[in-house]
Amino acid sequence: MGSIYPLIQNESIKMLKKKRFLVVLLILAALIPMFTYAQFKVSQSNLKQFGTADWRVELRQKITDYTRSIGSNRVPEEWKQWRRVEVSRLQYYLDRDINPSAPNAVTFTVEFIKNAINLFIPLMVMVIASDLVSSEHSNGTIKLLLTRPVERWKILLSKLITLILFISLTVLSTAALCYLISGIIFGYGGWDMPLFIGFKVAGTELDFSTVRPVGQWLYLIIEFGLVWFAALIIGVMSLMISVLVRSTAAGMGIMLALIIAGTILTNMVSSWETAKYLFMVNLRLTDYLSGAMPPIKGMSLGFSLTVLSIWGIASIITSFWVFTKKDILN
Secondary structure (H helix, E strand, O other), X not given: OOOHHHHHHHHHHHHHHHOHHHHXXXXXXXXXXXXXXXXXXXXXXXXXXXXXXXXXXXXXXXXXXXXXXXXXXXXXXXXXXXXXXXXXXHHHHHHXXXXXXXXXXHHHHHHHHHHHOOOHHHHHHHHHHOOOOHHHHHHOOHHHHHOOOOOHHXXXXXXXXXXXXXXXXXXXHHHHHHHHHHHHXXXXXXXXOEEEEOOEEEOOEEEOOOOEEEEXXXXXXXXXXXXXXXXXXXXXXXXXXXXXXXXXXXXXXHHHHHHHXXXXXXXXXXXXXXXXXXXXXXXXXXXXXXXXXXXXXXXXXXHHHHHHHHHHHHHHHHHHHHHHHOOOOO
């Protein structure tokens, strides 16, 4: 490990010099206030629409709207299934007098991460990871790097460890900026507000047998654990693409296409069952916490974690095999 640490230090310095992480922080600092303002306008709009700040009125209206759409012949069956589950979930909160979206910094952070897990955060990770190896080709330093008296696997391992470090920093920075910025508008309370986890979708019905309340602080920790894992899988896959493709632009294009395709597929693949083995369709891990309908019947949190783990392990094995066998003369 003694020979690994200087390599990790060197890779970290190179990462900071590229200023990719700084760009990610600037993007977060610019966009989070926009989302905070949008959420504030939504709450103002709801107040104007319903004539009251009572969240129960909003929940009852949602339940009514969803129930009405379920009886419509123009709504696709898979949408009806999702709305049946959503009606059950909202009614569960209403019966227990729990506001699932109470306006505070913690709730905003929970909702932001829930909606950012399958596109926004993967894009941020891709910015950091997409040129870890391919940039060595672009800069002409690949020959110098691979002819050093250090095993190739140690060089790539140092890049992988550095990547994991900066992915963790990206997720933590997202949490911190969300909380600090949104708290200016919504206040910094809400840590102890109860939220329910353990929803299971059984067919078109919700199974409430394992549902239990947890503090919002614990919910946030669980959610960020899932987000970190999804980001890690995107990171190691970006590293693999960076090893396989010498052009940074091409590598970023490939990952961008895959991530966007996953966002589209998630809303379209309900009848294509084999699509549940694609990593892109399994990224929305946080949906399982809230009892949302999975994109494809039969998917569960354990299933998605397993599929993503397989993709991640395969990416790491491929990266190390190709990198250690790479012909640097061509």
